[in-house]
Amino acid sequence: MSQVGKKYSRRGLQTSYVSTVVGISLVLTMLGVVLAIVLGLAGLKENVKEQIQVDLFFSAEKTQDDIKLIAREMENYPEVKSVKYVSSERAWEEFEEITLQTGDSLAGAGFDLSVIDGEIPIPPSISFHPKADYANEDSMEALRVKLTEAFPAITDFNLNRESLQDVNIGFDRIAYIILVIAGLLLLIAFAMINNTIRLALYSKRFIIKTMQLVGATAGFIRRPFIVQSFFQGIFAAIIGMGLLMAIIHLTNEFLLNISDLLDIMVLLKVFGAIVVMGILISVFSTIIALNKYLRMKLDDLY
Numbered sequence: 430m431s432q433v434g435k436k437y438s439r440r441g442l443q444t445s446y447v448s449t450v451v452g453i454s455l456v457l458t459m460l461g462v463v464l465a466i467v468l469g470l471a472g473l474k475e476n477v478k479e480q481i482q483v484d485l486f487f488s489a490e491k492t493q494d495d496i497k498l499i500a501r502e503m504e505n506y507p508e509v510k511s512v513k514y515v516s517s518e519r520a521w522e523e524f525e526e527i528t529l530q531t532g533d534s535l536a537g538a539g540f541d542l543s544v545i546d547g548e549i550p551i552p553p554s555i556s557f558h559p560k561a562d563y564a565n566e567d568s569m570e571a572l573r574v575k576l577t578e579a580f581p582a583i584t585d586f587n588l589n590r591e592s593l594q595d596v597n598i599g600f601d602r603i604a605y606i607i608l609v610i611a612g613l614l615l616l617i618a619f620a621m622i623n624n625t626i627r628l629a630l631y632s633k634r635f636i637i638k639t640m641q642l643v644g645a646t647a648g649f650i651r652r653p654f655i656v657q658s659f660f661q662g663i664f665a666a667i668i669g670m671g672l673l674m675a676i677i678h679l680t681n682e683f684l685l686n687i688s689d690l691l692d693i694m695v696l697l698k699v700f701g702a703i704v705v706m707g708i709l710i711s712v713f714s715t716i717i718a719l720n721k722y723l724r725m726k727l728d729d730l731y
Contacts, residue, residue, distance in 0.1 A: 449625050449626060449661060450664050450665045451665075451668070452621065452622065453622050453661065453662065453669075453707060453710070453711055454664075454665040454666070454667075454669045454672065454707075455669075456621055456669075457665055457666055457668075457669030457703050457706060458668075458669040458672040458673055459614060459618070460611070460614060460615065460702075460703070460706060461669055461670070461700075461702070462673065463607065463610065463611045464611065464698075464702055464703075465677070465691060465699050466607055467604060467607050467608065467611065468691075468695045468698060468699065469691055469695065470600060470603060470604060470607070470690075471604070472690050472691075472692070472695060473600075473690055474596070474600040474604075477596050478564035478593075478596055478597075479510050479558050479559070479564065480558065481558060481559060481564055481588075481589070481592065481593055482556055482557075482558060483556070483557055483558075483559065483569070483586065484515075484554050484555070484585070485555040485556075485576070485583055485585070485586060485587070486552060486554050486584050486585040486587065487499075487552065487554070487580075487583055487584060488582045488584050489552070490582070493516065493553050495582075496514060496553050496554070496555060497514045499555060499580055500512050500513065500514040500555050503555065503557060503576075506572075507563075508559055508560060509559060510557075510559060510561075512555060512556070512558075513555070514553070514555055515553060515554045515556050517551055517552060517553050559572070564593065564596070564597075565593070565597055566590060566593060569588055569593065573586045573588075615706075618710065619710055619713075622710050622714050623714040623717060625714075626658070626711070626714045626718050627714075627717075627721070630654070630715070630718045630719065630722065637650055637719070637722045637723065638722065641723060647723055650719070650723065651716065651719050654715050654719055655712055655715060657715075658711040658712045658715035659712055661711045662704075662707035662708035662712065663704065663708065666703045666704040666706075666707035666708070670700050670703055670704075673703070
């Protein structure tokens, strides 16, 4: 009968250990999804910001060679990601493409080459994309001043400031909302994991109290439980990472391709955060639950 009792007790402990690991892994998966969304949006924001285009136009006395030289100098600017010289011919081709796509004619748009003796009415220009860190109103204004001081021949710094503002404000609002949700999920996750670990330690409360009564110190009693919770956190993190990869794979296969947003560096950050959160939450929850049973009197254990 004693062997049967030990068998069921051991099975109960194993079940408790497995349920704790599974519970933590599910919570970590949920947190990993939220973190992946936040980091993915940050990467998307950078990509969108670096797609913003600024066009520089110059006074008529500047030749094509002069403008090309300015473009080469701008390649060394820390604020500029990419820069290119746009000839009058290329600018006219792009204008024609846009006009045809909208269904308008060149005459309807107000341009007629025959009237202006075959000369292209669009002057050569420079088009560049700013780096993401500088794609904001203050940095763009500072860059405008810097360029006009360095190249007084610039007559127009053409930037769609409304689009720039919308990109920054829109992504920031989404990020704040997701971060608030992530904070709430973290609190819920901690409460769930703490409750799961406390229930798992409930079956060991007499062992804890017996060790305390025979003179074992609190640190000595905590040590094996903390080591166990450390490995619980690691095992749960491994399962959580596996579940997260499965979610990402299914999303790529059946919903939309997010591979460009979640590159290897983003995934490494997410996985690292999952491991750290798994260990910290598991160990911290174990310490809190242990302290409760260490402070309890013997009569309160029943």
